[in-house]
Amino acid sequence: EADIYQTPRYLVIGTGKKITLECSQTMGHDKMYWYQQDPGMELHLIHYSYGVNSTEKGDLSSESTVSRIRTEHFPLTLESARPSHTSQYLCASSDPGQGISEAFFGQGTRLTVV
Amino acid sequence: DAKTTQPNSMESNEEEPVHLPCNHSTISGTDYIHWYRQLPSQGPEYVIHGLTSNVNNRMASLAIAEDRKSSTLILHRATLRDAAVYYCILRLGAGGTSYGKLTFGQGTILTVHP
Numbered sequence: 001e002a003d004i005y006q007t008p009r010y011l012v013i014g015t016g017k018k019i020t021l022e023c024s025q026t027m028g029h030d031k032m033y034w035y036q037q038d039p040g041m042e043l044h045l046i047h048y049s050y051g052v053n054s055t056e057k058g059d060l061s062s063e064s065t066v067s068r069i070r071t072e073h074f075p076l077t078l079e080s081a082r083p084s085h086t087s088q089y090l091c092a093s094s095d096p097g098q099g100i101s102e103a104f105f106g107q108g109t110r111l112t113v114v
Numbered sequence: 115d116a117k118t119t120q121p122n123s124m125e126s127n128e129e130e131p132v133h134l135p136c137n138h139s140t141i142s143g144t145d146y147i148h149w150y151r152q153l154p155s156q157g158p159e160y161v162i163h164g165l166t167s168n169v170n171n172r173m174a175s176l177a178i179a180e181d182r183k184s185s186t187l188i189l190h191r192a193t194l195r196d197a198a199v200y201y202c203i204l205r206l207g208a209g210g211t212s213y214g215k216l217t218f219g220q221g222t223i224l225t226v227h228p
Contacts, residue, residue, distance in 0.1 A: 033216060043158070043218040059217060090157050092216070102148070103216050105157030 003027050006091050006106035013081055013113055021076045021109045023091030032074040033103070034058070034066060035090040043090065049074060081113045118202045123223040132189040134222055136202030139183045146205040147178060149187045151198040152221070158201065161187065197226045 004025040013019055023032070030051040035043040035058075045058035049068040063085070064078050074093075078085055090108045095101035119137040126132040138147065149161040162169055162176045164185070169176040175188040189196055201221040 035218070042220045045215065045217055048215065058215075092157070094216070102160035102163065103150075103158075105159065108157050 004091065004093055004104050004106045006089075006109050008109060009107060010110050011112070013111070015080075015082055015113055017081050019078050019081050019111070021089055021091075021111070023074045023076070023106060024072050025074075025093040025104070026072060027093060027095075027104065028071060029093035029095055029104075030071065031094045031103075032068065033092040033094075034064075034074070034076050035092065036060060036062065037088045037090060037108075039088075047076065081111075083113045086111060086113050118204060118219050120200075120202050120219065120222045122220065123225065125225045125227065126189075126192045127227050128194060129191050132192045132196070132224065132226075134187040134189075134200050134202075134224065135184065136186070137184045138202070138204055141182050141204060144206075147176065147182075147185050148203045148205045148216075149174070149176065150201045150203060150218075151196075152201070153195075153198045158218075161200070163205065192224075192226045194226050194228065197224055199223050 007022045032049045034047040036046050037043045044060035046060050046062040047058050047066040049055045052068055052071055055066050055068055064076050066076050068074055088108050088110045091106045092103045094103040146163050146165050148163040150158040151161050152158040162171050162174050164176045164178050177186045199221040201218050206215055
């Protein structure tokens with residue numbers, strides 16, 4: 001049973017607002033990831049972390065930022081939301097095993113910027 | 115990063131076996147082959163992974179070619195609940211800044227007919 005949670009599930013917000021998407025896991029995983037996915041399209045890695053105080057940019061450039069102050073928490077922030085940020089954001093975590101560990105995904109946050 | 119190639123879509127009938135192919139001709143010796151699937155409106159879920167030998171679990175089987183340049187995910191008896199996008203991913207091995215990254219491609223859309 002996956003213990004990774006994302007809040008909110010759905011968010012509709014106006015242009016220019018600051019938003020934070022929450023992601024928490026209770027499995028003690030060091031690795032955490034954020035993906036962006038448009039409807040019917042593939043997942044794009046936008047941020048990842050190997051542990052506390054470690055964050056890296058993913059394969060797709062994103063205006064969002066992330067932080068990793070605690071192992072279990074990996075929030076994603078948009079300082080000023082724009083309609084181009086409308087998408088689904090998925091969080092995942094995995095053990096640090098050498099390529100063998102499975103990743104667990106949250107249910108996602110569907111963001112709409114109007 | 116090593117890439118994977120999958121057919122865009124496949125169809126199957128319920129109760130029949132399904133063989134989902136994946137090509138990864140540039141795979142390195144330390145790359146693990148992972149399969150995930152994404153059901154509609156959900157985050158991806160882990161299916162199976164392997165390195166060199168064929169693998170079986172309760173969900174599926176993974177057949178890996180001897181030269182590791184291709185693999186096949188086998189669903190022994192497809193059900194309607196197996197309709198999803200199936201992703202074949204190379205999980206980068208130890209070492210280097212890309213260690214542990216989980217990069218998704220376009221995947222194969224599997225349609226299961228009653």
